Amino acid sequence: MINFEEELKKFHPSLEVEEAEEAIYNHDMTDMMDILKEIIKDSKEKG
Amino acid sequence: MNCYHCGAELAENDFCTSCGADVKVYKKIIWLSNHYYNEGLEKAAVRDLSGAAVSLKQSLKYNKKNIKARNLLGLVYYEMGEIVSALSEWVISKNMQNKKNVVDDYIKAVQSNPAKLEEINQSIKKYNLALIYCRQGSMDLAIIQLKKILLVNPKLIKARQLLALIHLKNGDYNLAAKELKRAEEIDSNNTMTLRYLRELELVRGKKVNNVTNEPRRENKVTYKVGNDTVIQPKEYKENTGMSTVINIIIGLLLGAALVWFVVVPAKVSLTRTEADAEIKQYNEQVAAKETAMEEMETNLSDLESKNKSLQQQIEGYEGDNGVLTAYDSLLKASALYLEGKSTEAAEAVSGITEQTVNGAKEGFQIMYAKINSEVMGKAAKEYYDNGYAAYTKGRYEEAVENLQKSFAIDNTSVMALYYTARSYQKMGDNENAAKTFQEVIEKFPGTKSARDAQANLPSVTTTTE
Numbered sequence: 120m121i122n123f124e125e126e127l128k129k130f131h132p133s134l135e136v137e138e139a140e141e142a143i144y145n146h147d148m149t150d151m152m153d154i155l156k157e158i159i160k161d162s163k164e165k166g
Numbered sequence: 167m168n169c170y171h172c173g174a175e176l177a178e179n180d181f182c183t184s185c186g187a188d189v190k191v192y193k194k195i196i197w198l199s200n201h202y203y204n205e206g207l208e209k210a211a212v213r214d215l216s217g218a219a220v221s222l223k224q225s226l227k228y229n230k231k232n233i234k235a236r237n238l239l240g241l242v243y244y245e246m247g248e249i250v251s252a253l254s255e256w257v258i259s260k261n262m263q264n265k266k267n268v269v270d271d272y273i274k275a276v277q278s279n280p281a282k283l284e285e286i287n288q289s290i291k292k293y294n295l296a297l298i299y300c301r302q303g304s305m306d307l308a309i310i311q312l313k314k315i316l317l318v319n320p321k322l323i324k325a326r327q328l329l330a331l332i333h334l335k336n337g338d339y340n341l342a343a344k345e346l347k348r349a350e351e352i353d354s355n356n357t358m359t360l361r362y363l364r365e366l367e368l369v370r371g372k373k374v375n376n377v378t379n380e381p382r383r384e385n386k387v388t389y390k391v392g393n394d395t396v397i398q399p400k401e402y403k404e405n406t407g408m409s410t411v412i413n414i415i416i417g418l419l420l421g422a423a424l425v426w427f428v429v430v431p432a433k434v435s436l437t438r439t440e441a442d443a444e445i446k447q448y449n450e451q452v453a454a455k456e457t458a459m460e461e462m463e464t465n466l467s468d469l470e471s472k473n474k475s476l477q478q479q480i481e482g483y484e485g486d487n488g489v490l491t492a493y494d495s496l497l498k499a500s501a502l503y504l505e506g507k508s509t510e511a512a513e514a515v516s517g518i519t520e521q522t523v524n525g526a527k528e529g530f531q532i533m534y535a536k537i538n539s540e541v542m543g544k545a546a547k548e549y550y551d552n553g554y555a556a557y558t559k560g561r562y563e564e565a566v567e568n569l570q571k572s573f574a575i576d577n578t579s580v581m582a583l584y585y586t587a588r589s590y591q592k593m594g595d596n597e598n599a600a601k602t603f604q605e606v607i608e609k610f611p612g613t614k615s616a617r618d619a620q621a622n623l624p625s626v627t628t629t630t631e
Contacts, residue, residue, distance in 0.1 A: 120365070121334060121361075121362070121365050123331065123334075123335045127297075127300055127301060127331070129358070130297055130324060130327075130328055132293075132294040132297060133250065133293050133294060133322075133324065134248075134250040134251055134254070134290070135250060135290050135291055135294070136250055136283070136287040136290075137287075138250070139250050139253055139254055139257075142250070142251075142254050143254050143257055143258060146254070146258060148230050148258075149230075150226065150227055150228060150229055150230040150231075151195045151199075151227065151228045151229070152170065152192070152195060152228075152230070152231075153230075155170075155191055155192060155195060156170060159188075
């Protein structure tokens, strides 16, 4: 049986147009490439 | 594929032929990113939008510069009604690859209709508001907001799911099913939608089972007669002729009651309404006519006063003291004067009042003054002469008449007044004689006539007493 209160917690407010700019700036852009480059850089420094 | 270190084109080797960097893991990461992109594309093709979004996000976690994956993620968001998220992805994509990027067309398409964009933004705000209403327990308000949102932004899956959840909570399973089916059409494999649908099926299944499990009412009676089992309906009524008649009578009575209680009051009400409308219409007509009559009466009163004023003006011209009469009298007097008939001319002039003369034109006044001065003196003398002649001949009444006229024209003629008194004395009219003698004494004191009057006064006074 669905628990309404619990289900409601899964709904989150949508982004409004005014918030788009901030959302873009705060977008987490770290990807595996960045991590890889970071690891290689670290290993080179240590080596 | 280019080297992450120097940017040179990579070959099949696990190292960069230009700078010698190890690109084995790098190539693996790129491969994974592309794999997830392909998976996302496949899911999007069968409208598994939420699944596609998951895959595409995974693809971007491996390689944020996978422009195709980012653009497709934006499209998936757009299709799910998440316009702002879509725009965000497209803007980032545009920032990463400024030229030859398909998102130019997408962004342009969205920006070309600012009204629609604003409308969608409003719908997103309403969604957030509806969510607050839900958390506060105001389900009715939330439903209203969500319905409004779905009119503007029908693809917003979240809104449909939330609306379905509220309907599920309220027990409106049909409405919930409708929303979930629509959500399923947009996003075929959405976990939340599928879960709600399953819940719905479970709830409906229970209800159907409950109905099925209800014990049936036995509508028959079974008993044994000897070896035979007799099955007979519980309620059995034989359909005889009498019962048919009774049924018909009951039907007629019910019909009559229906007519009496339903049709007649409706008819009466209708008739009353029509009558009221007619009365209202007549009242309005009467009021309009009364107003018109009042206006007419006012007009009539104005016209009457105007008529009166005009009548007065006409009388001013044509009446006894009118200007026209005065002109006529003056012309007559002129003609008589020219014929030498001074007394007749004087009579004609005497009819003209001083008021008429003052109100007349200048020419009339000059003419009147001329005739009056010429005629009156002669007329007074002529009357006096005639009066005196009559006195001497013993015709005292004629004398009184002429002498009075002479004195009326010329009130300085003491002789005319004196011989009037004498004529009265001779006629034996002592009262008038005494009065006239007295007038002579008072008006012309110190004259011979006054002294003679004084001398004659005792004789008429004594006789009177």
